[in-house]
Amino acid sequence: MVKTLPIAHAHADDAARLDPARIGGLSSAIALHLIALGLLMMPAQVPMDMTPEESRTRYEPVIRTPPPPPPPPIEVDVVKKPSITPKPHPALTPPRETVRVPVAASSSTTSVTVDEAPVIVDHGESLPPLGNEGGVVDGGEPMAGVALQYLRNPAPAYPRDALRDGLEGTVLLRVLVDEAGRPVEVSIVTGSGHRLLDRAAREQVLRHWTFVPAQRNGRPVRAIGTVPVVFRIDR
Numbered sequence: 001m002v003k004t005l006p007i008a009h010a011h012a013d014d015a016a017r018l019d020p021a022r023i024g025g026l027s028s029a030i031a032l033h034l035i036a037l038g039l040l041m042m043p044a045q046v047p048m049d050m051t052p053e054e055s056r057t058r059y060e061p062v063i064r065t066p067p068p069p070p071p072p073p074i075e076v077d078v079v080k081k082p083s084i085t086p087k088p089h090p091a092l093t094p095p096r097e098t099v100r101v102p103v104a105a106s107s108s109t110t111s112v113t114v115d116e117a118p119v120i121v122d123h124g125e126s127l128p129p130l131g132n133e134g135g136v137v138d139g140g141e142p143m144a145g146v147a148l149q150y151l152r153n154p155a156p157a158y159p160r161d162a163l164r165d166g167l168e169g170t171v172l173l174r175v176l177v178d179e180a181g182r183p184v185e186v187s188i189v190t191g192s193g194h195r196l197l198d199r200a201a202r203e204q205v206l207r208h209w210t211f212v213p214a215q216r217n218g219r220p221v222r223a224i225g226t227v228p229v230v231f232r233i234d235r
Contacts, residue, residue, distance in 0.1 A: 142222035149212040156204030162196045169193050171201040171229045179220040181213040201229040
């Protein structure tokens, strides 16, 4: 059987049961928990005397030591050798090709061949007229058909340019000899094909040759003859 108490009577019993000591203990415990929680919520402060590790590093200026001065240069006495000037070599003259001249026993070797006697011109032989190349001789017709004899007939020197180029040939000259045996007119009947050889032969005969004067009735007269001059290089 259950016994039911009225509501007012129940509240009175609960109030009578409250213990002040118990209430105070609970309040103290709650306060301590709140304080501990507040302390946990506060940020931790760094002690003032503690400084970061970086602040303990000291920066000291680097003093660069200047490099030592270079050693003084060593003076070395250089003995200069006397300069030797090479002596210039004399220019070598190319050997001149020569051809023997069968003119006389006393003639030396030259570069040109000359016949022993000039060709005699007959009256009927047709020759080109003599010009004014070596001078004009007044008087009668020169005697033809007479054998002229050399008195002095040195061979002309071989022209250097012709010798260098290897030019050869025969020059046939028509020579008018006066009463003294001197050539007064020289003309080219047949050339060698090279102007250097033709001019050398003509100038040599006109300037340096002499002949034995032709005679008629014991008296010297003018005469005409042809002279071949051969330029040939011995190889």
